[in-house]
């Protein structure tokens with residue numbers, strides 16, 4: 242069985258992935274890392290959840306850290322990705338993997354002020370993670386020098402296509418030097434992607450991970466640490482920004498389900514709650530709409546969700562973590578699309594750290610953390626009572642009698658969409 246050093250990665254990166262809790266490379270990493278290290282172009286069929294980010298990031302970092310930056314302001318690796326959420330996640334992975342290198346990264350996307358991005362680019366970054374629109378804006382203002390790009394990554398190419406970015410991608414390609422390494426990642430290969438791959442890649446190594454039935458290991462799981470009072474805004478943004486449909490959201494109480502469904506609907510995201518207090522009629526109607534795709538979000542308690550006979554939901558959100566770790570596995574087991582990996586997101590506030598630790602112990606690994614610009618965890622976990630002192634809530638009912646809101650816990654969305662510039666600082670590793 243291969244391990245990270247045997248793939249040819251330097252010790253500073255092996256140490257970083259071990260810090261992340263990875264012991265064995267995933268199949269996509271085993272296949273891709275050696276060929277990317279060789280400098281070859283790669284065509285990879287891989288979905289989210291397979292470990293594809295590390296599959297391209299680690300060998301890129303290995304190559305960049307082995308040679309000095311030739312020009313102060315030139316970007317050396319460009320990663321193009323469809324959404325700002327993905328862009329932020331990739332940059333977070335960079336921070337994890339590059340922590341023992343001297344490399345820097347910057348993430349740029351629209352919707353936030355462009356000036357801090359311009360200032361950071363002037364100072365020079367090794368790795369630029371970008372969404373196409375903002376990258377082209379920066380290029381239009383001559384604020385980014387892409388003429389020194391050594392490796393170009395097109396991530397989630399099929400999703401780029403779905404989102405109408407194909408022309409933007411072609412414009413970006415014109416800004417890159419002719420001699421470069423290209424890596425294309427896509428979950429599916431419609432004809433436009435095949436054509437693009439033929440034009441973009443030179444004698445690519447083909448890397449593919451076998452699809453099989455959905456199991457928890459194939460579900461992409463992510464945790465966003467967030468203040469309790471910001472969860473509803475974060476959920477609304479995630480659903481709207483990523484265009485999620487058929488989202489099953491788990492909450493702990495019936496009352497919480499009603500309130501969240503109402504809040505989502507008010508924010509323009511059609512949602513209904515199902516739980517034990519709803520009439521059979523109301524439940525049946527909500528389910529029918531949800532299955533038909535006309536209802537975007539279903540907010541459910543664990544018990545009510547057992548009656549949902551849809552096995553292949555694209556998105557499951559743990560709005561509140563369950564008290565029993567095994568319930569987490571049942572909840573996320575509802576995701577998956579036609580054998581493809583589904584996405585399970587958990588919004589975790591400081592008072593749920595004990596439950597999160599229990600879930601990670603059960604899974605035997607740490608779940609990837611992700612951040613969304615404007616949402617930062619500022620609650621102090623030391624203000625929160627340890628899990629064993631907290632009450633055990635009723636599964637599908639009112640909170641347990643010992644249940645109480647932790648003291649000193651911030652409520653309200655004080656950090657929401659703060660300056661907009663807070664994620665713009667390049668992350669330079671130690």
Ligand code: AMP
Pocket residue numbers: 262263264265266267270288289290291292293294295461462606608609610
């Ligand atoms: P990705 O497909 O890049 O979105 O990664 C999916 C998840 O797998 C993320 O939570 C990663 O942190 C995690 N991951 C990536 N590589 C490994 C590995 N070799 N061992 C364990 N977890 C990993």
